[in-house]
Amino acid sequence: MIRAGSVPGLMFMMSLTLRLTLLFSLVSVCILAGLGLLIQRSVENHFATEDFAEIEDKLNQVISILNQGPPPVDKDAMAAVLNELVLSHSYLELHIKSSSGQTLFASGPLSFPLPAGESLQPGKRYRAEWSSQDTGYRGITLLLSEATSAGQGVIITGGIETTRHTLFMQTFAAQLLTFMLLATLLSTLLGWLAVRKGLAPLRLIKARARAVTAERLDQRLPLESVPTEISDLGLELNRMLDRLEESFNRLAHFSSDIAHELRTPLSNLMTQTQVSLSQSRTCEEYSDILASNLEEFERLSRMISDMLFLAKADNGLQLPSTDRVDLAQEVGKLFDFYEALAEDRQVTLTQQGQGSTCGDRLMIDRALGNLISNAVRHTLPGGLIRVEIQTDEDQVRVNVCNQGSPISEHDLRYIFDRFYRCDPARSHGLTESTGLGLPITRAIARAHGGDVSVCSGNAETCFTLILPIHRQGMPNEETAIR
Missing domain, CATH: 3.30.565.10 (Histidine kinase-like ATPase, C-terminal domain)
Incomplete structure (x- = not known):
């Protein structure tokens, strides 16, 4: 009895068509799932690369603006230029403050998270992805040294809101999952059709084998219509049928021969007995009849002994x-x-x-x-x-x-x-x-x-x-x- 939850036992009970279809479906699911994850990661990496490249470009423009003209810099003019720069990108936020902590420009509440225990190094750019008030950001921050034309060290932070990317990825993931489910169903159906078509020769072999009976041992499996993988099996089955047909024919002839061989001495015994009983006879005549019957009995005994010996030989003759x-x-x-x-x-x-x-x-x-x-x-x-x-x-x-x-x-x-x-x-x-x-x-x-x-x-x-x-x-x- 197969226990519940026993996968090998369940697979053993399934038909070969169902087993191959399930295995084909499992392989398809694994391939589609792997392909879906690869596509999703590729799209996310593409968005990240594009966002960071956009931020890099804006930061370079900001640095160029800060380094224009001799000090002191006109803050109002600089703010106007930076506002125009921010407005050219609807999802860009820019934050500039002095190294002493004074805010010089801010287009929104942008807070860059530095790694724990790490401080800004002049000229080094830091990248990060974070969330603030359920809004995702990608950003870059850097510290300009005091040797700039701005006259003091400044910290520039640029970030892009990633909410649109998140919404896109959610929609894309739902569509991708729907496609995977439909593709899995379609591949399962196609796999079932392919397996059923591929196993058609086995069904043909089954039909031919069902037609084989003791009276119809001349049936043979069609080797010309089976694939190479099954042709050897079909050939061995045909050879087995040849041996069975030969054995059945031999057994039929053997049975006929036994009946024929036993009939002659038995007929002789019956005839002699009937003749001896047809009338009264002398003791010498009865003795001759019994002697003749004894010869027939000895012949029967030898024949039966020989047949028993050959029967033992057919089943493994032990010395x-x-x-x-x-x-x-x-x-x-x-x-x-x-x-x-x-x-x-x-x-x-x-x-x-x-x-x-x-x-x-x-x-x-x-x-x-x-x-x-x-x-x-x-x-x-x-x-x-x-x-x-x-x-x-x-x-x-x-x-x-x-x-x-x-x-x-x-x-x-x-x-x-x-x-x-x-x-x-x-x-x-x-x-x-x-x-x-x-x-x-x-x-x-x-x-x-x-x-x-x-x-x-x-x-x-x-x-x-x-x-x-x-x-x-x-x-x-x-x-x-x-």
């Missing part, structure tokens, strides 16, 4: 043990087991090479047995089965080659699929297999970190079982393939 396995020795044991069948088929078994791996002995025996059994099944009478063990730097290869009819290119593509069987004529009259031996061999090889491959041509077929090589000191750890 019961990881011991050192001498492959040459295991092949020799299997040759002893298949010797009688090979002699009956007039097939020669040969073995060469040495090598060892690390894994589960029973599972490796099963994989090798499947390959040798498959070779015996498809070798022509009088043919040769050759088992070669080759050791590389990090892996060992067991090649099981037999002479016989080559496997077609079409069959090679599906030979490791479950329940897939090649042309029955290749088995040369032997009992038909269930089509699970080679898939089990591949599952065992991959569980050990290896694989199995096949090549066929020139009247010879060769299966290659690849396993990791056993090294001294290799830890006995359980491995799994996911």
Whole structure:
């Protein structure tokens, strides 16, 4: 549950469009606020610069007036000139007094605030901004030395009332704030439209993904209409759909194959049972029927066991043990087991090479047995089965080659699929297999970190079982393939 006031939680609940719109609006507000403050400060600094330049100009004129003519200065004439100077600027105020404190001229109540603890220095000009009776001023004051033609030291103070500037800035700030609010609303709207337009490919992907069902796995996302930032995502989603479609098709075929494979022995059992019950029979006849049924039950049991093994392989086949396995020795044991069948088929078994791996002995025996059994099944009478063990730097290869009819290119593509069987004529009259031996061999090889491959041509077929090589000191750890 998300607590009230939790901003990350609130952002998580928002849609991507709303989140991007709010972020865009926040950025716009920050930019507009910064721009507004910059403009306001620039205008205020411009007014200050203009005011101080105006005061400087008037003070220079006052100094020029005070320095005109030899003393004594006609005060009335000077006052008339100064009044005319003040009247030429409606917001200017001028105050002149002697260094002894006597007021020589004053156009208004102008009181310049000197910094605390500081006194006027001759020739130095002081600038200040202050307020007096709710009226703002900017002003400059300076002390003329006694060496002037006025005959004595005087303090000249000039100031300009800034009330008009204050009113202007207040009006300007209100207009600027109104503009910022309207600009923020407009940018938010434009941002929402831009984000919605930019996320249109995501909505298209959503619509296409919604159309994908178990019956319509052929739907794919249109990569030609999505931007570069989303094309990689769309490509991976399409690849995922490809894998799902392949898995669903394989599962559908697997279910169909299971039904087909189980139907034959069950049909045989039912037929034999019905026939046996149709009339009374002798004990020997019942015994023969039960023996025949037992063969079908054994076939069902092997098939169910193989399917359970492959199901475990699909979900991560765990190796019961990881011991050192001498492959040459295991092949020799299997040759002893298949010797009688090979002699009956007039097939020669040969073995060469040495090598060892690390894994589960029973599972490796099963994989090798499947390959040798498959070779015996498809070798022509009088043919040769050759088992070669080759050791590389990090892996060992067991090649099981037999002479016989080559496997077609079409069959090679599906030979490791479950329940897939090649042309029955290749088995040369032997009992038909269930089509699970080679898939089990591949599952065992991959569980050990290896694989199995096949090549066929020139009247010879060769299966290659690849396993990791056993090294001294290799830890006995359980491995799994996911």
